Amino acid sequence: MVDKTIGAAEVISRLESGMTIGIGGWGSRRKPMSLVREILRSDLKDLTVVSYGGPDVGLLCAAGKVKKVVFGFVSLDSIALDPHFRAARQSGAIEVAEYDEGMLQWGLYAAGIKLPFLPTRAGLGSDVMKYNPDLRTVADPYGGDTTVAMPAIHLDAALVHMNRADQHGNAQFLGPDPYFDDLYCMAADQAFVSCEKIVPTAELTENHHPATLRINRVVVSGVVEAPGGAHFTSCVPDYERDEQFQREYVKAAGDAETWREFERKYLAVPESEYQAAVSARHEEVSA
Amino acid sequence: MTSTTTSAPESTTDAPATRAEVCVAAAADLFRDNGEMIASAFGTIPAIGVRLARETFSPDLLISDGEAYMLRGTNPVGKKPQGDVEAWTPFRTIFDLVWYGKRHVVMIPSQVDAYANTNISAIGEYSKPKVQLLGVRGGPGNTVSHPTSYWVPKHSSRVFVPNVDMVSGVGNDRAAEAGPAAQRYHDLRGVLTNLAVLDFADDGRLRLASVHPGVTVEQVQQATGFDLVIDGDVPETRQPTAEELRLIREVLDPKGLRDKEVSG
Numbered sequence: 001m002v003d004k005t006i007g008a009a010e011v012i013s014r015l016e017s018g019m020t021i022g023i024g025g026w027g028s029r030r031k032p033m034s035l036v037r038e039i040l041r042s043d044l045k046d047l048t049v050v051s052y053g054g055p056d057v058g059l060l061c062a063a064g065k066v067k068k069v070v071f072g073f074v075s076l077d078s079i080a081l082d083p084h085f086r087a088a089r090q091s092g093a094i095e096v097a098e099y100d101e102g103m104l105q106w107g108l109y110a111a112g113i114k115l116p117f118l119p120t121r122a123g124l125g126s127d128v129m130k131y132n133p134d135l136r137t138v139a140d141p142y143g144g145d146t147t148v149a150m151p152a153i154h155l156d157a158a159l160v161h162m163n164r165a166d167q168h169g170n171a172q173f174l175g176p177d178p179y180f181d182d183l184y185c186m187a188a189d190q191a192f193v194s195c196e197k198i199v200p201t202a203e204l205t206e207n208h209h210p211a212t213l214r215i216n217r218v219v220v221s222g223v224v225e226a227p228g229g230a231h232f233t234s235c236v237p238d239y240e241r242d243e244q245f246q247r248e249y250v251k252a253a254g255d256a257e258t259w260r261e262f263e264r265k266y267l268a269v270p271e272s273e274y275q276a277a278v279s280a281r282h283e284e285v286s287a
Numbered sequence: 288m289t290s291t292t293t294s295a296p297e298s299t300t301d302a303p304a305t306r307a308e309v310c311v312a313a314a315a316d317l318f319r320d321n322g323e324m325i326a327s328a329f330g331t332i333p334a335i336g337v338r339l340a341r342e343t344f345s346p347d348l349l350i351s352d353g354e355a356y357m358l359r360g361t362n363p364v365g366k367k368p369q370g371d372v373e374a375w376t377p378f379r380t381i382f383d384l385v386w387y388g389k390r391h392v393v394m395i396p397s398q399v400d401a402y403a404n405t406n407i408s409a410i411g412e413y414s415k416p417k418v419q420l421l422g423v424r425g426g427p428g429n430t431v432s433h434p435t436s437y438w439v440p441k442h443s444s445r446v447f448v449p450n451v452d453m454v455s456g457v458g459n460d461r462a463a464e465a466g467p468a469a470q471r472y473h474d475l476r477g478v479l480t481n482l483a484v485l486d487f488a489d490d491g492r493l494r495l496a497s498v499h500p501g502v503t504v505e506q507v508q509q510a511t512g513f514d515l516v517i518d519g520d521v522p523e524t525r526q527p528t529a530e531e532l533r534l535i536r537e538v539l540d541p542k543g544l545r546d547k548e549v550s551g
């Protein structure tokens with residue numbers, strides 16, 4: 001059976017500037033942050049980012065990697081708004097396609113099951129129709145309501161972070177919510193799963209119901225073992241959101257000099273040094 | 288009862304209701320007669336209100352733990368809720384239930400117009416907003432799928448504007464214009480603010496249903512950037528009952544978080 005284990009650098013080598021990349025998780029929850037950080041360190045640019053957005057969107061905007069954001073919201077959960085996304089929008093630096101969050105799900109789902117669109121009421125009457133002028137409605141061929149034809153959102157690549165996976169790409173969530181990660185994988189030409197730990201297949205269901213295996217290997221191109229890979233977003237039960245770090249992220253964004261310092265310390269370094277800096281920080285805080 | 292030496296400290300339930308407490312009872316009233324319905328309330332006062340409704344007159348409401356479970360039990364706001372899990376409701380299930388229609392949400396809009404079109408997306412020119420907000424989130428889908436109400440903690444003409452900059456939640460006029468598919472399940476219930484309760488006139492415009500004790504009709508109109516429908520004498524918003532005050536003060540919000548959202 002194929003061993004799909006790869007490193008983060010190899011994931012980046014399979015991406016290209018100008019691609020449409022879907023990022024799993026939700027807000028500041030179980031985001032593939034180590035892969036996002038790898039993008040920050042790369043030469044990739046002009047990306048279209050599809051996301052139930054959190055600091056993934058903020059960091060990519062701050063690094064000038066983003067051409068367009070396809071989103072329903074961008075939030076840090078415990079802090080309502082992401083400062084970098086706000087700044088990027090308010091300076092007119094990025095394009096957006098803003099959809100109702102259910103429309104976004106429908107777009108990913110349509111792409112995954114190879115349909116051109118899926119009908120929905122969501123969007124009707126709102127300015128989502130006005131600011132996405134390509135959106136069309138579709139008449140019910142059976143005589144019912146005319147609804148929005150939400151087009152498939154096809155992804156060149158998907159990045160998601162799960163709690164566990166095996167080397168073949170079967171991946172498991174252990175927190176309360178699978179989010180939409182499997183839909184991202186299905187909507188994408190290539191899907192990359194990072195995880196806290198790669199384990200033998202049998203171990204996945206040793207103590208957990210098979211329903212936690214939300215992503216299976218037919219939809220996965222590569223698996224990256226990335227302990228702490230969702231930091232500073234939550235990855236329960238492995239770890240909660242690092243609220244203190246998130247506050248520091250937001251605070252640093254408020255001032256160009258402080259942000260350069262934050263970048264130098266946490267983003268311009270390899271992932272191993274990032275994780276070491278985070279650990280050192282925790283020791284400092286608890287001391 | 289003015290004994291100086293023997294009486295216990297004045298019971299917390301004896302003090303008259305604060306503005307915040309009037310708002311909590313009015314928030315609870317939004318969920319009156321809702322039956323078996325998922326009740327999602329954003330904001331501190333709506334969160335206390337929905338709990339109060341379930342404790343009293345709407346026992347069949349389903350309330351989320353804020354993550355992915357529907358929980359039974361009585362929980363104060365501001366604490367991680369405890370109780371029996373009665374349903375697993377990850378976001379994908381919530382999305383299904385939104386479209387299924389048995390959900391009543393209270394959202395906090397940044398802008399509201401006379402027909403209760405609401406904005407949580409962006410203020411100013413859309414391509415380069417003056418202020419980027421959250422994004423439309425579930426606003427478009429919620430409003431055309433199930434009952435929706437709004438909570439405005441600071442009633443002002445900055446929130447109540449003649450035209451919202453980005454229609455995220457669909458108002459009565461826009462739903463009608465968009466046709467039967469938008470209107471079929473469109474069901475705006477009202478707007479609760481720190482000054483008043485607003486519902487809708489027959490033409491779909493916001494109507495002043497009641498003013499909170501101590502607030503005048505003129506005050507509300509002055510803080511609103513368009514003409515509210517005012518039908519004759521506007522009643523006063525009801526006072527919470529003694530039992531409601533006890534629940535609010537001792538059980539649902541013992542730390543007084545409600546006063547941080549609305550003072551006075």
